[in-house]
Amino acid sequence: MYRYTEQDQTLVAERIDEFRDQVARRIDGRLTEEQFKPLRLMNGVYLQLHAYMLRVAIPYGTLNSEQLKVLGGISRKYDRGYGHFTTRQNLQYNWPSLTDIPDILEELAAVEMHAIQTSGNCIRNTTADPFAGASADELEDGRPWAEIIRQWSTLHPEFTFLPRKFKIAVNGASADRAGIRVHDIGLQIVRNEAGETGFEVHVGGGQGRTPIIAKKIKSFLAPRDLLSYLTAILRVYNQHGRRDNLYKARIKILVQSLGADAFGAEVDEEWQTIREGELALPDAEIERIRAFFSTPSVEHPSPLPEAGGASFQAWLTQNRRAHKVDGLSSVVISLKPIGGTPGDATAEQMDIVALLTRQFGFDEVRVSPDQNLILPHVRNEDLHAVWKALVDAKLATANAGLATDIVACPGLDYCNLANARAIPVAQAISEHLETEGLSAAAGDVTIKISGCINACGHHHVAAIGVLGVDKRGEEFYQITLGGAFGVDAAVGQIVGKGLAGEDVPAAIGRVLQTYVEIRDDNERFIETLRRVGVSHFKESIYA
């Protein structure tokens, strides 16, 4: 994985010194909150319902064992012994004191981490396929490109005050596990007729109040042109984005109002003026960055273990993923224990996963947009030892990709923007589906919950989405069906009026029961839903 240069280290260190001074001036009253707020947000510090929240950037969701151990240690030393992994592959601490945050940032910097650009109207953490460099269906590892984008976009003076936040995702596999079609810019690595790899460029996707699937504006972009083309997109957006209206300020609204063709034409016009300039990526620089992202090799590949007991085999079936290298597997470490808080991990659990990462994982662990951890590279002969350690750490729930692998934002239990709680609803759904045997019976189903229309829980792109709303002090939950995150990205349809929170688990249970009864052989939930239509399930929800 990428390692900081002296320049990177200096940049981060200087930023911490600057923020330490800003915090001191806020505490002694030289700065008002109005003056301080934009400064703290630039360093990932929010003020939530009960406390400050610090969002730590995890570039393209990739960590080494030392970094994960430090993340756990910080949660133990400065927080309440746990952290929350997010849908954007970052980590949030829910309880840090403002006065401790400069010290936390020092500890992060010691392992090449920071919280820069995890908030504000700038280019946020570039996300990627959490199985990048490992998955069997991959054309090319997207992470070197995400790293190049990270370096280009960090403290970029022209793009620090955009009309709104800006999110870029990179995917190099045939399946889209990065959600490129619901990002401001989505980059899909493709091969052209000449056999060269480059990027298909999608623009103007997003969730939130106005969910929109991105439009493709370029079918093939040569790698050398990546930064000049991104710059051209950002310039058109910076120029024409709706700064006058917060709700219309994202690039998706601009692309929608201009039309994708007209938007693409403006980008092309700008691009031609800068294409041959300093932003053209030299081959040597591409190769330098690529060299940080190697895939391990195995000299004597072992087959998958056939013994180990029924629980181990069930975990292998559900949580193991095929690897591009013979003798290796990827494994999903579910952060969705039945009835647990989606995405939370304790300091002890982070310590144990860090140990497994070092001992069995070629020193790499990933954070997924599904709020799980992933060991991308594990030798097949080590799978049983990994599973045993995960069992001891209460991290061996065999539900990756199942209905109990629920995504949920922090909701009204933590978030200042939320209208309704998300975590308790996720916990109740998880317990209900497990008790009824529907998680295993229904197979591959995505359930995602957001506590407000900002959609941090990605409910729009779940097969079953749940949106919490507030009606005169009471929580209600709107159910959507038919959303998808990947290549077949789609926005779910609202089924009808909202339900009380206590009615949601049974309603979803009935939807899944209906699916189990009417599905054709091997038909996934989303496929049945598309075949029979959303209305077919309406009765199940409101029974």
Add this chain to the structure above:
Amino acid sequence: MKAITANRLTDGRVIYRTLEGQWSVDITHAQHMNDNEAEAILPLAETEYAVAVGPYLIDIEADGPGGQKWRREGIRLGGPSTGSTRVLAVAQEIGAA
């Protein structure tokens, strides 16, 4: 009745403004005011930015948060309604093992 709440500058904890013009984490120490008193005192609380961040008025009913925002203010007062409790129980189990 109304009370004034905010977040404490140093650590973000939920605080309430008292009759003495101090700030307390204990809602039972909050000054209860009628609407006119509350509107008059809030601007004063807003000048106390070296202690309290973002003061605003909340409804008080039966000595606790009331009105349409009762749930939000109740969660601010009592902490997450579920949040980390189960994951912390797991931590204790692992720690004890």
